[in-house]
Structure formats: C-alpha cells, structure tokens
Amino acid sequence: MWQLYQFPLCPFSRKLRLLMGEKNISYELVRENPWEERDEFWALNPAGRTPVLHDPEKNLTLCDSRAICEYLEETVERSPMINGTAAGRAEIRRLTALMDENFYGDVTAPLLHERMKKRLVLKQSPDSRVLRDAMRLVHGHLDYLDWLIDNRAWLAGPTMSLADLAAAAQISVVDYLGGIDWRDHQQTKRWYAVFKSRPSFRPLLGEKMVGIHPPEHYAKVDA
Amino acid sequence: MWQLYQFPLCPFSRKLRLLMGEKNISYELVRENPWEERDEFWALNPAGRTPVLHDPEKNLTLCDSRAICEYLEETVERSPMINGTAAGRAEIRRLTALMDENFYGDVTAPLLHERMKKRLVLKQSPDSRVLRDAMRLVHGHLDYLDWLIDNRAWLAGPTMSLADLAAAAQISVVDYLGGIDWRDHQQTKRWYAVFKSRPSFRPLLGEKMVGIHPPEHYAKVDA
Numbered sequence: 541m542w543q544l545y546q547f548p549l550c551p552f553s554r555k556l557r558l559l560m561g562e563k564n565i566s567y568e569l570v571r572e573n574p575w576e577e578r579d580e581f582w583a584l585n586p587a588g589r590t591p592v593l594h595d596p597e598k599n600l601t602l603c604d605s606r607a608i609c610e611y612l613e614e615t616v617e618r619s620p621m622i623n624g625t626a627a628g629r630a631e632i633r634r635l636t637a638l639m640d641e642n643f644y645g646d647v648t649a650p651l652l653h654e655r656m657k658k659r660l661v662l663k664q665s666p667d668s669r670v671l672r673d674a675m676r677l678v679h680g681h682l683d684y685l686d687w688l689i690d691n692r693a694w695l696a697g698p699t700m701s702l703a704d705l706a707a708a709a710q711i712s713v714v715d716y717l718g719g720i721d722w723r724d725h726q727q728t729k730r731w732y733a734v735f736k737s738r739p740s741f742r743p744l745l746g747e748k749m750v751g752i753h754p755p756e757h758y759a760k761v762d763a
Numbered sequence: 764m765w766q767l768y769q770f771p772l773c774p775f776s777r778k779l780r781l782l783m784g785e786k787n788i789s790y791e792l793v794r795e796n797p798w799e800e801r802d803e804f805w806a807l808n809p810a811g812r813t814p815v816l817h818d819p820e821k822n823l824t825l826c827d828s829r830a831i832c833e834y835l836e837e838t839v840e841r842s843p844m845i846n847g848t849a850a851g852r853a854e855i856r857r858l859t860a861l862m863d864e865n866f867y868g869d870v871t872a873p874l875l876h877e878r879m880k881k882r883l884v885l886k887q888s889p890d891s892r893v894l895r896d897a898m899r900l901v902h903g904h905l906d907y908l909d910w911l912i913d914n915r916a917w918l919a920g921p922t923m924s925l926a927d928l929a930a931a932a933q934i935s936v937v938d939y940l941g942g943i944d945w946r947d948h949q950q951t952k953r954w955y956a957v958f959k960s961r962p963s964f965r966p967l968l969g970e971k972m973v974g975i976h977p978p979e980h981y982a983k984v985d986a
C-alpha cells in the first residue's frame with residue numbers, strides 16, 4: 541500500500557489526496573513535518589519537501605506533487621484529471637502551476653509561515669504587515685478564478701481537472717488559516733462549496749492541525 | 764511560427780530552447796523583461812512570467828515551462844525527453860522540479876537578483892552575504908548531480924532527458940553570472956562540457972545580456 545508523507549496543512553499533499561480520492565487509490569498517511577529536516581526523510585526526498593509517495597513493497601519513491609500526479613494519471617485510468625487535447629492539457633497544467641507557484645507563493649506560503657510555523661515552531665507572533673499583504677493578494681487570485689468560473693464549467697475547461705484540485709487544495713489551507721474573505725467572490729465560493737461536498741474532500745476537512753483552529757465555516761459544506 | 768517570449772538569462776526559457784533545439788522545432792525570439800510588467804504580456808500570461816510560447820496563427824498561448832515542455836513532448840515525436848516507464852518518467856519529472864524549484868530558489872534566483880536585476884533595474888550594488896549563501900548552496904546541489912552522474916549515464920537514467928536540459932539551463936545561467944567554482948565537481952563538469960557542444964546549446968552560449976559580462980570560460984566548449 542502507498543504511504544503518503546505529509547502534514548495536514550501541506551497544500552501539495554492535499555492536492556494529491558484529492559486526486560487519490562477521486563481515483564479511489566488507497567494509501568496510509570505518514571506524518572512528516574518537513575521543517576524538522578529528518579535525515580530519513582531527506583534520504584527519501586533530496587528536496588526535503590512534502591509530499592512524498594512511497595511504496596515499500598515495490599521499493600518505489602515518488603517526489604514532487606506534480607510529478608506524482610502525472611504518474612498516477614499515467615498508471616490509474618479511473619477519473620482522468622489531465623485530459624483532453626494537447627492544448628487542453630497544457631491549460632490544465634498552466635493553471636495547476638499558477639496555483640502551486642503563484643497562489644502558493646503570494647498567499648499560502650506567507651500564511652503558513654505566519655500562522656502555523658511561527659506559532660508551532662518558532663514561537664513568535666505573526667507579522668501583521670505580511671498577513672495584510674497576503675490577504676490583499678488573495679483577492680487578485682480569487683478575482684481571476686471568479687472570471688474563469690464565469691466562462692467555463694470548471695477552471696480549465698468543460699470537465700473537472702487537476703487545476704480544480706490544485707486550486708481547492710490551496711484555498712482550503714488558506715481558508716483554514718482564516719485568510720479568505722468570501723464576500724466578494726461568489727463564483728469561487730459556489731465552485732468551492734461543490735468541492736467541499738465531494739467524498740474526496742471530506743476526510744481533509746475533518747482533520748486538524750493541533751494547536752491551530754480553523755474558523756467556524758471552514759468544514760461546513762454549505763458555508 | 765512559434766514566438767518565444769523570454770530574456771537571455773531566464774533559465775526556464777533556456778530549458779525550453781534546449782528542448783526545442785533537440786526536437787528541431789523552429790521559433791522566433793521575442794524579448795520580454797518580466798520585471799517591466801507590461802500589460803500586453805500579463806494579458807498573455809496572468810502569472811506575468813517568462814517563458815511564454817505563442818502561436819499567432821493558431822491563436823494558441825502556452826505558459827509555464829513545464830506545461831510547455833509536456834505539450835511539445837506530446838505533440839512532437841522527435842527526440843523524446845520524458846520517456847520510459849511510468850516510474851522512469853516520474854524520476855525525470857522529479858529531477859526537473861528539483862532543478863526548477865530548489866536549485867533555482869537556492870542559487871539561480873538570488874544570483875539573478877543580485878547580479879542582474881540590481882545592476883540593470885534597481886541600480887544597487889549586490890549584497891555579498893546573499894551571494895555567499897547562494898555560492899555555498901550551489902555546492903550541495905552540484906555534489907548531488909556529481910553523485911547522479913557517477914551512478915547513471917544521464918541525470919535521470921540511461922538516456923538524455925528533460926532533467927538534463929533543466930539542469931544545464933540552470934547551471935548555464937549561474938555560470939554566466941560567475942557563480943560556479945568547477946574545481947570540486949569533475950563529474951558535472953564533464954557532463955556539462957558534453958552539453959555545451961550540442962547544437963541545441965550553441966546559440967544560447969553566444970548570446971549576451973547587455974551590461975553583464977560572463978567569465979572567460981563561459982562559452983568555451985572545452986573549459
């Protein structure tokens with residue numbers, strides 16, 4: 541059975557869990573806090589990052605969430621998530637990268653640093669200027685998602701794809717950390733509500749990161 | 764014909780140019796300095812980053828270098844660079860991500876900031892502490908490449924792959940900026956010398972970024 545090295549608020553691990561949920565691939569969770577820089581973990585992944593997907597029986601170790609998603613897409617036929625024409629697939633991968641890199645860099649990473657790492661690891665208080673910047677930048681990203689959803693059934697086109705999973709993963713972490721003001725983003729809010737009710741999403745919404753409390757609405761499917 | 768929006772020291776554009784060279788795909792260069800944040804460029808790529816590959820006749824715009832490489836891989840059969848078994852392909856993608864994200868973040872990005880952006884755009888002098896850190900970190904990365912080359916014909920396995928192109932692209936930019944001390948990295952040096960003599964690499968080595976001068980050995984194939 542696959543072992544997934546992750547921690548509950550890692551957005552890249554969440555994207556992978558959503559994909560494995562949709563594809564009905566079973567796995568067990570192994571808790572890994574990458575900031576502890578465990579030697580055994582660095583031996584598995586020289587990048588020192590979560591997620592890592594490991595199959596001890598097959599002696600197979602996969603690193604980097606996008607590389608892992610491509611692998612699962614190539615090896616498990618059910619619920620294809622990088623699908624369609626070559627141009628359509630490029631659009632799915634472009635938006636996945638936009639969420640993994642730009643949204644993560646502008647919003648998720650600073651929030652994780654200020655509201656998770658500072659509380660749990662560094663024992664410092666958050667920098668309100670950094671938080672304010674991240675919460676300003678999130679609006680531009682959500683405006684763009686609103687616009688996509690106004691023009692397409694799903695983010696990258698007519699069917700649900702890895703781009704939707706990548707976006708839902710980042711947004712769910714930011715929402716857990718109280719970083720999203722949903723009032724001005726009705727389209728994304730509706731799209732996200734549909735997501736929250738999917739069986740692949742439910743297990744994630746039930747998990748807590750000890751010491752950090754999500755807002756009331758976080759796990760509610762209709763909020 | 765494809766138009767490639769890029770600037771000479773963008774490592775992701777270089778990776779793409781190496782791939783297009785190996786696959787014999789013709790394109791014309793369009794100079795784009797992403798730090799100028801031109802509206803027309805942001806309209807092409809909402810991430811505001813180079814490279815962008817654009818085909819005006821087909822009205823097709825591709826963004827994110829990895830998404831573009833996958834597209835070219837899917838549409839052009841010649842010289843496959845993401846090849847082999849699913850596990851082998853995952854290894855190629857893992858190493859590509861390691862170069863694009865970790866090597867770039869630790870080494871290329873700080874060097875580009877200190878030695879290119881500060882000189883050309885910000886008119887500041889480089890921060891020697893940042894340079895020292897980057898040049899310390901590069902050794903760990905090159906040690907890892909040395910080790911891979913000791914154990915495999917090419918970085919990701921028995922054949923040349925996108926991982927080699929990604930590594931050569933990052934390394935060439937850092938070498939241009941004087942950030943590599945080759946003395947302790949004979950394996951990578953040998954591997955890189957082979958690369959430099961490939962027809963796909965020659966045009967890159969001949970180009971200059973106005974105002975920034977590479978060291979003597981940079982474009983020499985036997986150095």
Ligand SMILES: N[C@@H](CCC(=O)N[C@@H](CS)C(=O)NCC(=O)O)C(=O)O
Binds near residue numbers: 575590
């Ligand atoms: N490109 C990687 C990014 C993974 C990543 O940045 N993971 C974070 C946790 S959310 C991490 O492990 N950070 C620790 C570090 O960078 O040292 C992926 O998609 O898997």
Ligand SMILES: N[C@@H](CCC(=O)N[C@@H](CS)C(=O)NCC(=O)O)C(=O)O
Binds near residue numbers: 774
């Ligand atoms: N994941 C992107 C990264 C591209 C990237 O970071 N490009 C840099 C130039 S080397 C850039 O445009 N930076 C400007 C910015 O991030 O605003 C890719 O692979 O294409």
